[in-house]
Amino acid sequence: MLHLRRRRRTAIASLAATLLVLPIAASAHAAQLDASAARSDALVARPAAVLAAPDISVAAVKAHLTQLQSIATANGGNRAHGRPGYLASVNYVKGRLDAAGFTTVVQSFTYGGATGYNLIADWPGGDVNDVLMTGAHLDSVTAGPGINDNGTGSAAILETALAVAAQDLTPGRHLRFAWWGAEEQGLRGSTHYVNSLTAAARAQITGYLNFDMVGSPNPGYFVYDGDNSDGTGSGPGPAGSAVIESVIEGYFAGIGVPTRGTDFDGRSDYGPFIARGIPAGGTFTGAEGTKTSAQAALWGGTAGARFDPCYHAACDTTSNVDDTALDRNSDAIAHTVWTLSAGSGGGPGTPVWADGFETATGWTVNPSAADTATSGGWERGTPGATSSGTATQLTARTGTYDLVTGAAAGSSAGANDVDGGITSVRSPAITLPSSGTLTLSFAYYLAHLNNASSGDYLRVRVVGTTTGTVLTVSGAASNRAASWSTASADVSAFAGQSVRILVDAADASTASLVEAAIDDVVITQS
Structure with a gap:
């Protein structure tokens, strides 16, 4: 690191330069969602490999x-x-x-x-x-x-x-x-x-x-x-x-x-x-x-x-x-x-907004005051790993914190899972650029036991002048182990808008065990 007093802001004169230009292997952009899938009423997320x-x-x-x-x-x-x-x-x-x-x-x-x-x-x-x-x-x-x-x-x-x-x-x-x-x-x-x-x-x-x-x-x-x-x-x-x-x-x-x-x-x-x-x-x-x-x-x-x-x-x-x-x-x-x-699956582009949840950035739980869940609500927390024959809650994908339903492990796997209905959490306002291809990427999991049903779900939406669903994962009457996956969606339909990301999880079945989490949310522009 140079001394500050030695820095020069003026152009450097008399630079005789030689650059050996070698070809750079190029590949196309990572596959993006078809533009038709970017309609604000029907956005579809795609999974991506993780390293x-x-x-x-x-x-x-x-x-x-x-x-x-x-x-x-x-x-x-x-x-x-x-x-x-x-x-x-x-x-x-x-x-x-x-x-x-x-x-x-x-x-x-x-x-x-x-x-x-x-x-x-x-x-x-x-x-x-x-x-x-x-x-x-x-x-x-x-x-x-x-x-x-x-x-x-x-x-x-x-x-x-x-x-x-x-x-x-x-x-x-x-x-x-x-x-x-x-x-x-x-x-x-x-x-x-x-x-x-x-x-x-x-x-x-x-x-x-x-x-x-x-x-x-x-x-x-x-x-x-x-x-x-x-x-x-x-x-x-x-x-x-x-x-x-x-x-x-x-x-x-x-x-x-x-x-x-x-x-x-x-x-x-x-x-x-x-x-x-x-x-x-x-x-x-x-x-x-x-x-x-x-x-x-x-x-x-x-x-x-x-x-x-x-x-x-x-x-x-x-x-x-x-x-x-x-x-x-x-x-x-x-x-x-x-x-x-x-x-790790985010797709190409310059990041314009990101949240790994290591610091509190203003996500709001139950933003519409309409949640019905009696326990296991969304929170930014340090999750405790839980299992009931199969993993039901994981530690954060990166760092220490994530968005999770009922972070504490509790006395049993079902102690702090979602019960009684819907729990929701909403991001702070995000101002999107007015041009380019905009991609929302994130990591997630939905876990449940075989007492779940298709009425249980994890859902991610983008809310601007209209609302678009970017991910819906439904439950089923089978064990689904918690496992981090990633998804991304083209959200260019919201270009130039102030938007919020809305995440819902629901336990709509009787006595079912449902857990969900979100981490590493990124919006990129390309």
Whole structure:
């Protein structure tokens, strides 16, 4: 991460660049519902395959850091722009990606009389008109090896990319990873990359994730403030940045780690992207700033000490990393990539609204004051797993919280299930864009025993100027085990409207056991 005083907003002059353009394997958008099914009175949801984000091995991430340290040690103690240690770092990362099946491009540029390099890696498949890009700067300052700044971000996104390959992920969005050169000289590599793109190519990048210093030894847990909810600093990022922020904050809330916003202040490689209106987000564990007493109470560590006492110094070695912070941030990166790539069934597109229920966002129970259920009503909660010969209630699909009927396990499987009729819950108002294909995606289950009937159900509707049903799952006189499924529906019929999502569950049978849940709700635009 560069010093703020060294940032340059002016155009970079005299950049002699060479870009080796390689073909990127493309595939069509993930199948969408037929437009005729998007009528507001008869929307139909479709199931989709699910792959959960992997647990990124902190040992594997640290192994990359060891390699970067060895490269610096063998090359004058640093990996700085124009120095042999930087090119050796590029070659190390490129070799790992090439072996994993990525298409890699090394883009060269000139700054300060020296040649710099960006490494761009594309994962085959996904919609190339809807690119989710993840980046970190790979260079260090000349004073030291730059292991926290920014070996940690570089290594964490490398291991995430290798996890994409290991799972053979098939996302709706095209995935691109980048390692930037000359960030410490004023965001030179990322600025060159963004400026070198045609307007059409820039428009294809619908989200950028940036990770710079994610293992500071006296760490904070900062998330770029996409919606300017902290009310200070440089203001919100481009439209869509708040969704990225919400996904990252939801992950940390799910593991019980509080976060705080940090401004888009121009100190890292998101700068050229947000300047072009590309939604951005990411995490940061602190640089030369001093941890306050309040922050130490929140996160532990030492009040009055710098987040990174070796910032831009020779002591920024493999000993200058907090393993816990590195582990948490590495997993947060994978969670964010998997979630926003729509590889878990969300379909392609730029997220415009999302709720993983890790924080309360204003869902209203019994919004019409017409519910009849006597127990097991909807709530945002931490569900207890229950079973009665078959699973009837599961823990949250991701994180800790979901929308669930009667979260507590109780003394028996039937203690807190839906009884006596209908229970409903409604989302806060959601303002939809007026253009593009809009897709609502979510995870769900309906579980019941063989004393259920077709009168029992789970139903999801979108309510705007009209009402459209996007999912109905009916009960039957058989055991149905709780199992997370996903569904998505084209809701473009509601474009430009303020809508709410309405979820109902019903136990209309005598003495039947019915449970239901909803998680990971996302609306995307493509």
